[in-house]
Amino acid sequence: MTLALKHVVKKYKDFTAVNDLNFTIGKGEIFGLIGQNGAGKTTTFRMILDLQEQTAGSITWDGSPINKINRDWLGYLPEERGIFPQMKVEDQLIFFGKLRGMNRDKLKKEIDFWIQRFELEEKRNEKAETLSKGNQQKVQLIASFIHKPKFLILDEPFSGLDPVNRDLLKNAILLLKERGVTILFSSHQMDNVEELCDHLCILKRGVSLFSGSLLDLKKQYGKTKLTIRTTVPKEEIEKMAGVKDVKVVRDEYVLTLMDESFAKPIFELISNGQYIEKFSLDYLSLDEIFKDKVGGNNE
Amino acid sequence: MSKLSILVKQLYKEKVRGKSFILMTLLYLAIITVVMYWSDIKALFVNDEALQIALVNETPVELEPIFASNDDITFSYPTESKENLYKQLEDEKLDAVVIVSDENESIKAEIATYTPLKLNDQSTISSLIQYAGSIYGIQQLNLTAEEAEKILNSEPIITTTNINEESGNAKSEDQKQSGLWVSYGVGIVIYFFVMSFLSIITTDVASEKGSRALEMLLVSVKPGTHFQSKILGTMLVALTQFGVIFGFLFVLLRFTDGGSKWEIVQSILSDISYSYVFYVLAFLLLTVVLYLIIGALFGSLVSKVEEASQVMMPAMMITLIGFYVMISGIGNPDTILIKIFSYIPLTSGMVMPMRIGATDISTIEPIISLVLLIVTCIAAYILSLSFYKRSVLTYSTGGIIEKIKTVLKVTT
Numbered sequence: 112m113t114l115a116l117k118h119v120v121k122k123y124k125d126f127t128a129v130n131d132l133n134f135t136i137g138k139g140e141i142f143g144l145i146g147q148n149g150a151g152k153t154t155t156f157r158m159i160l161d162l163q164e165q166t167a168g169s170i171t172w173d174g175s176p177i178n179k180i181n182r183d184w185l186g187y188l189p190e191e192r193g194i195f196p197q198m199k200v201e202d203q204l205i206f207f208g209k210l211r212g213m214n215r216d217k218l219k220k221e222i223d224f225w226i227q228r229f230e231l232e233e234k235r236n237e238k239a240e241t242l243s244k245g246n247q248q249k250v251q252l253i254a255s256f257i258h259k260p261k262f263l264i265l266d267e268p269f270s271g272l273d274p275v276n277r278d279l280l281k282n283a284i285l286l287l288k289e290r291g292v293t294i295l296f297s298s299h300q301m302d303n304v305e306e307l308c309d310h311l312c313i314l315k316r317g318v319s320l321f322s323g324s325l326l327d328l329k330k331q332y333g334k335t336k337l338t339i340r341t342t343v344p345k346e347e348i349e350k351m352a353g354v355k356d357v358k359v360v361r362d363e364y365v366l367t368l369m370d371e372s373f374a375k376p377i378f379e380l381i382s383n384g385q386y387i388e389k390f391s392l393d394y395l396s397l398d399e400i401f402k403d404k405v406g407g408n409n410e
Numbered sequence: 411m412s413k414l415s416i417l418v419k420q421l422y423k424e425k426v427r428g429k430s431f432i433l434m435t436l437l438y439l440a441i442i443t444v445v446m447y448w449s450d451i452k453a454l455f456v457n458d459e460a461l462q463i464a465l466v467n468e469t470p471v472e473l474e475p476i477f478a479s480n481d482d483i484t485f486s487y488p489t490e491s492k493e494n495l496y497k498q499l500e501d502e503k504l505d506a507v508v509i510v511s512d513e514n515e516s517i518k519a520e521i522a523t524y525t526p527l528k529l530n531d532q533s534t535i536s537s538l539i540q541y542a543g544s545i546y547g548i549q550q551l552n553l554t555a556e557e558a559e560k561i562l563n564s565e566p567i568i569t570t571t572n573i574n575e576e577s578g579n580a581k582s583e584d585q586k587q588s589g590l591w592v593s594y595g596v597g598i599v600i601y602f603f604v605m606s607f608l609s610i611i612t613t614d615v616a617s618e619k620g621s622r623a624l625e626m627l628l629v630s631v632k633p634g635t636h637f638q639s640k641i642l643g644t645m646l647v648a649l650t651q652f653g654v655i656f657g658f659l660f661v662l663l664r665f666t667d668g669g670s671k672w673e674i675v676q677s678i679l680s681d682i683s684y685s686y687v688f689y690v691l692a693f694l695l696l697t698v699v700l701y702l703i704i705g706a707l708f709g710s711l712v713s714k715v716e717e718a719s720q721v722m723m724p725a726m727m728i729t730l731i732g733f734y735v736m737i738s739g740i741g742n743p744d745t746i747l748i749k750i751f752s753y754i755p756l757t758s759g760m761v762m763p764m765r766i767g768a769t770d771i772s773t774i775e776p777i778i779s780l781v782l783l784i785v786t787c788i789a790a791y792i793l794s795l796s797f798y799k800r801s802v803l804t805y806s807t808g809g810i811i812e813k814i815k816t817v818l819k820v821t822t
Contacts, residue, residue, distance in 0.1 A: 198424075207626065
C-alpha cells in the first residue's frame, strides 16, 4: 500500500465538499477518481497534495502523514492549464525540474527524452504563449513529471487533446507506470479511465459511490449488455423476458438485460429459424455504469 | 540551491530582462537628464528674445540703475509721447510700457501691454518697481546716500538657540533648506518606487494565480516560501533600478559641467547629518517592503490578472495622499497634517524624512515613527503570510471585501 485515505472529510462552513472518503492506491498502480463537476475531485487532490487541510480523517503515504513526506516526490497537473506564458518551453521545464531538486545534467536528458516523445522538438525555444492549446498542455504535463516523481496526480489530463495527442499521453502514462510511478488521475472521458485504470473511485457530491477494482465494479452489474444484429423485429425483442430496455444503434439492437441469465433463453428464441449476424454479451461500459450511478436514477 | 533562491533568481531574471523594466528605467534616466539639462535643452529649441520694455520716468529719481537690462528684458527710456509708445505696443515693437510717476510722495507705476505678459516677466517688473518704490521713499526722507544704502542693505544677523536640552540642537536655516530638498527627493523616490513595484508584485502574483502556474509551484514550494520569494525578488529588482538610476545621476553630477553640479550636491550633503541619512534609508526601504507585502497579498486575492488594478487601488490612493501631504510640507513642514501623517506607517516614509530634515523635532519622534513602521511591517508580514496561504488557491468574484469574505468563508 502506498497512498491511503481513511475517513477523509472536508467541510467549508455549511458545505461538505468531501464526506468520509476511503481508498488506497498500491505502488505503481493507476487509480481513477471520477465524478461530475463539483463532485470533490479537485478538493481531494488538493488535500492529498497538502494544499488544503482535511477537516477530519487521515491521508498517509507508506504509513506516514502525507504532509510529512518530501514534496519533491510529488507531481501534479492541475485541471486548468497553468504554465508561465512568457517563458520558453525548455526554460520552463528546467525551472520546474530544478525547483524539485533535479540537477541540470539529469534534467537535460529527461527534457530531451520527453520533448522528443511528445513531438515538441521544434517548439523547444518558443515562448509558451505562442504554442497551441494542445502543445501547452503537453509542456505542462512534462513539467509535472520531469523530476521523476514517485506519485503523480493528473487532473483531467486528456481535456483539450486531439486523438493523436491523447494516444501520446496514454502511452506516456503507461511508460510512467512501467517505471513504478503511482498515478492518480481524473477524467470525464470514461474510455480513457477504462483503458488505463486498475482501480477507481466514483464520487458524487463528495460521497464515494464505489471504490475498488474496475472488474469488481463491472461484475456488480454483470454481463447485462447484449448486442444483436438480426432480422427479428424490434417489437418481438421488446416482448422477450428479462429485457429491460432496447435501443437501436445503426443496424444493431443494444439490449439491457435484467440479469445475465436471460441471455441464453433470448439466444434460443431468436435463433429459432432466424438469421443472427451478431450476438454479443458484454459487461456495461464504465460510461454506462457511471451514468447509472451518478445520473438521475441515483438522486 | 534552495527553493527560495531558485524562485527569487527566476523572478529577478524575468523582471530585469523584461521590456517594461528596461523601458521604465530608460524613461527615468531620460527624465533625469532632461531635468538636469533643461536650460541647455530649452536653448536648443526655444529662441527666447529679450522683452522690449519702454520706461517713462515722470519722477525726479534716476531709475536707470534700478531697471538695468539683462538677457531676458531690455529696458529703453524713450522721450516720445504715450500715444506713440502705445502704437508701438500695438505694432508689437514693444512688449510693455511702464509709466512711473509720483502720487502722494510714493511711486505709482502703470504697466501697459497689448499682449499680456507672462507671469514670470510680470513678477520681475513688479519687484523692480517695488525696489524703486523703496528708493523713492527713502529719498523723500532727505537721507544721505550712506544712510540710504545702510537701510537698503542692512541684514539682520539671526542665531537660534534652543534652551530646551531634550529637543536636541536646533538646525540652521541652511540645514533645514538642505533637509527639505533631500526629503522632497526621498518622497518622490518612495512615491514612484511604491507605485511601480506595488503594481509589479501584485500583477506578478495575480498572473501566476490566474494562469494556474501557482498550483503547480505550490506542490513543491510552500506558500510561505513563494510569498517570501515574491517580496525578496521584487525588492532586488527595485534595488537594481535604484542603483542604475542613482549611479547614472552620480555620473551626470560628478563628470559633467566640470563637476559644478556635484559641488552644489556636496554643499547640500554637508548640511545633512549621518543620522538623517540612516533615517532616510530606513524609511525608504521599510516603506517599499511594506507596500510589497501588501501588493503580494492583494495579488493573491484576485482570480485573474485583469482584476489586479482593482485591488491595488486602495493602496495607491494611500500613497497618493501621502505624496500630496509631503508636497504640502514644502511650503510649511510644521503643520499638524504633516505631524499626523508622519506617524502613519503607510505614509511616514514620505513625510517623516521631511520633518527630520526640515524641522526641529525631538530625537524620540522619528524613533517612534520608525518603530511603528517596523512593527507594522512585521505584523503585515505575519498576517499577510497567514492570509496568503489561504487565499492563493481560492478563486472568487466581486470586490476586494467580497474576495476577503470568500477566502475566510472557504478556509475557516
